[in-house]
Amino acid sequence: MAIFVDKDTRVVVQGITGRDGGFHTREMMAYGTRVVAGCTPGRGGQKFEGSVPVFDTVKQAVQETGANTSVIFVPPAGAAGAIMEAADAGCTLIVCITEGVPTVDMVKAWPYVQEKGARLIGPNCPGLLAPGIAKLGILPASIVKEGPVGLVSRSGTLTYEVVFQLTAAGLGQTTCLGIGGDPVIGTNFLDAIEAFNADPATEAFVMIGEIGGDAEEKAAAYIKAHVKKPVVSFIAGRTAPPGKRMGHAGAIVSGGSGTAAEKKKALEAAGIPVADRPMDIVPKLKEIWKR
Amino acid sequence: MAIFVDKDTRVVVQGITGRDGGFHTREMMAYGTRVVAGCTPGRGGQKFEGSVPVFDTVKQAVQETGANTSVIFVPPAGAAGAIMEAADAGCTLIVCITEGVPTVDMVKAWPYVQEKGARLIGPNCPGLLAPGIAKLGILPASIVKEGPVGLVSRSGTLTYEVVFQLTAAGLGQTTCLGIGGDPVIGTNFLDAIEAFNADPATEAFVMIGEIGGDAEEKAAAYIKAHVKKPVVSFIAGRTAPPGKRMGHAGAIVSGGSGTAAEKKKALEAAGIPVADRPMDIVPKLKEIWKR
């Protein structure tokens, strides 16, 4: 079991003929993900890797192949449009990997995605990897392992670092989910935590936050009120100077709020251990998790 | 019984301090309509006619007086905004009398009204008069009479003419409804006919159409399929030249469609008698109506 995906996940890749889209589609297929279609306007009728049909529009891809999930690798200028196209075509899960999407575009796309009833992950995220089930995005398959731990993170490689440590410690994962580092993202910590809490296969989970916004504080309040499963957290950016964007568009301490210290305080007040170092996450999890 | 209104209808008049708004509010009150509030920005705290409190916003009016219905007399530039304000404040029935509202404004306001769950009548309409219950708008109270006939019309004075003849023939009305002559209106023939069909007090009804659009054709198809009550129709504009707007923004034969002849044909094909002259409406109704 996993969150958001299952064995019926049928993927259309938007931007499959691009360099990154093509590379990661091969990786997804190599992991066994059912990539049933690609979409690039003007490339309709071609085959990707000799087997995956490419369509001009997502609507065609959905109609012809029964795709229900889109993974998006299109350039930033068209990314929000691609999200809306996927939602309009009936995809119920949309994972947007694209980095650098204008925020105003996401503000416009969000109510559309909601009206169409789709779940959006990202943009500017590594996507999701449910070991043994499906890989949607760019998370490296080599570091994951099937198991009972859920992981949700605003980051990319920091997530890999933590997954690597979990796997090394023998703690496999139900789903590793990168929700992205932009100010406006689809699925947020709260949504992911609700899903992990409801997923019977997930016995414990890890939340990797960072500076900016108050999503971690909101998650803490939710966990305190609703979650009985063991949770450990880590917050990146304790030493980030205020007013500076730390790579991710959303990672910024502004007007004195969104600091790592505030987040740590809120999490600890909710009874969630916060690791000081990435290497402390696994030990802390083992400490509170009576298996 | 009537459609769209009942004894719980509590009215806020937007634009109550204007000349037309004030005049017709007095007329509505004289008929016994429960006008509980007025709204004109900057006039909050005043009293209309010494008794009706005026508020700056519809939200305040609704909160303070329990108004659930708005009648709008504001100038065209602000009319669509006033409709949205009323819908946002929780009014479930909004009657917009204002003539000359830009169509693009109505196109924008419509989904908003729908999302808020309100019913809109108009704009550019005389409103509705349910004899013995309430008068919302500018239909003259002197010509109506309580009774079993429903009347719906795109016109103003032509409606009065027909109501006058019904009343003179002893046929009182459940509700007289003017839906307005603009291309984009809230409640249309179909909505009104559904309501008349469902209203136990309405035993028969009259539909007064005119050139432009295909609302009469759509209504005809609905009546044929769903309505057992006697219906008579009249269509104005048989002699209107094509391409010319006949007063109402929506009354225009364009590209050869929207003609009175087409509408008459569709109505008659659905078994609905179409009167050639306004004075033929009452006799035709009596002819098919076995009371």
Added chain:
Amino acid sequence: MNIHEYQAKEIFASHGLPVPGGKVATTVDEAVALANGFGLPCMVKSQVLTGGRGKAGGIKFCPTIDDVRKHAGNILGMDIKGHIVRKVLVTPAVDIASEYYVGMLIDRNTKRVLLMASAEGGVEIEQVAKENPDAILKQSIDPRYGLLDHEAMDMGLRLCPEDVKKARQLAAAMQKLYRAFVEADASLAEINPFIFTPDGTGHAIDAKVNLDDNALFRHPGYEALRDLEAEDPGERAAREAGLSFVKLSGNVGCLVNGAGLAMATMDLVNYYGGQPANFLDIGGSSNPEKVVNALTIILEDPEVKAILFNIFGGITRCDDVANGIIKATQMMDINVPIVVRLTGTNEAEGRALLAKTALHPAQTMDEAVQKAIELAGK
């Protein structure tokens, strides 16, 4: 309000649509000077507010300056369906490899703007709609989101499946046309045809825009687009007086309060074998000045042999209306018979006032119409 092709193209150009250069000439010499400026070949296109200009010989391709001189000379002053050509648009000619129709209008049923497009460009869309309705693609535009990238691109690809670059140009043109439609408060906007040259570049080579009269108040500049010369003098005077008036060809002048009742009155004149001279809605007021304006406009028409007032006094009282009509007729020198039908509030008082005048009173619409036809025939 209908505007000319060259004016519609100015609106399109301001929204980034690819419109070929062009300027308007009112004389042959101006047209020749413009053609010399733009270079040859060029088009000379009559600017009249009606369709079918091409069929009528009002649009000509000019490979030489002599052609410009000849065709501009023929076209200026030409009568196209009753419209006299007073201006020609001189515009560079482009080679046409393919033609498309792209148009938008208000869809009453969805209460939205409807985009229509067809690969059968250059012919009237009504004709395509009749002969080959499946050739017209449609997209209803949600006003909350506008025409979305994928909606426009889907249309573009369906119109032009073999060439994604052309599909993109069509999609971009549709999105720009939508912005132009909304921002200009149009009720209709058409590019017919949108063409591609052999090198694959798209151009909007013809343009039609109708503007929403109700929205002119927020576009003060658009009043200058009105072609006063092309307007019927009566309709112009009525518009300036705030009256809703349409000129017809009969002899019974009609003054009615309310548009629906005014149409029904015309229809009834026709029903009884008469010919209405006009549609006129004088509105709800009993203001004598408005009645004077309305009568002046109607009496400008020498065909009018009788005048018919059909007034339903609802909120307005009939005695007030009667006084307004009496005052107005006293202020003027009128030598056609006037029939007045007044019904509604204070009907008896109104008729009593009329009884003291030379006006012919009537009680019902039918009586009034029959009387007016009879008087017009004398």
Added chain:
Amino acid sequence: MNIHEYQAKEIFASHGLPVPGGKVATTVDEAVALANGFGLPCMVKSQVLTGGRGKAGGIKFCPTIDDVRKHAGNILGMDIKGHIVRKVLVTPAVDIASEYYVGMLIDRNTKRVLLMASAEGGVEIEQVAKENPDAILKQSIDPRYGLLDHEAMDMGLRLCPEDVKKARQLAAAMQKLYRAFVEADASLAEINPFIFTPDGTGHAIDAKVNLDDNALFRHPGYEALRDLEAEDPGERAAREAGLSFVKLSGNVGCLVNGAGLAMATMDLVNYYGGQPANFLDIGGSSNPEKVVNALTIILEDPEVKAILFNIFGGITRCDDVANGIIKATQMMDINVPIVVRLTGTNEAEGRALLAKTALHPAQTMDEAVQKAIELAGK
């Protein structure tokens, strides 16, 4: 991207917001000439990308030309929180009867633009938020409809219940600010204060706009708004090289792939008692040129005593990354120790390559960080 007050005002003015005239001077003589042009009294306002200019003496009221000369002289070259004043805005002074705050930002929770306004204008909104949060009115803006008339008017009336004309001006300003925000792709837009003069006319007398870096590609003109002089040279070089870099004050230069891991690396340096010299995300590539650029930027800082690579090879293979680092270091003349931590795909191969070089390998983040701190301290 942060822009100056005068640039923000240009954006505001183009959206119809009532901004007083004003121009920028870089010398005292220019300031005097501008003041003579605008007339007295006027304001001389430092243009630096930080708040608190008033408190620092960077904004002065000038009743006379002598004042302009004196204050412009003092302000030009002034250091405000580390920002050197190179430009002053000279703008007519207006009498202030009342002041309001109006601002918009992206609300991550609602995923919408949030309008905030307060009758406590002229002070920093963060201060109001702390001391008197109820004084801040908020309106979440539905992007499908924009800021609606009644929403803006409701805010205007709550800010200014005693004067509907002022409420209307505030409402109009909010609606224009929203259009400016969306069309300019802002991430923050503030008018602080929006003032009324004693005669009741509203003016946006201060302006702050942050632009969304992700959207600069569709505003080619905005690149010219960037104040290159105000930018840290390293951050500027990094931006031009497509790298995400923030200068800090420590001595351990950090090169990390991924923003989250880069922050975590900085934090770990700090945890072990060291001081990171920077934040730098070199991204997922193993391109030696990118590594050269990154190293060049870091080594410009004379404080840097050791360099720490922390690379998690996920999709990118560690041997590729190692080769990239080796090539880059060979192309340069580097005399500080370099610690390289490589983990992930092909980790062993990567470390084998490094073993043949003078680079200090490390297996875990903790080991690498501790080693880098130790080497920096030598």
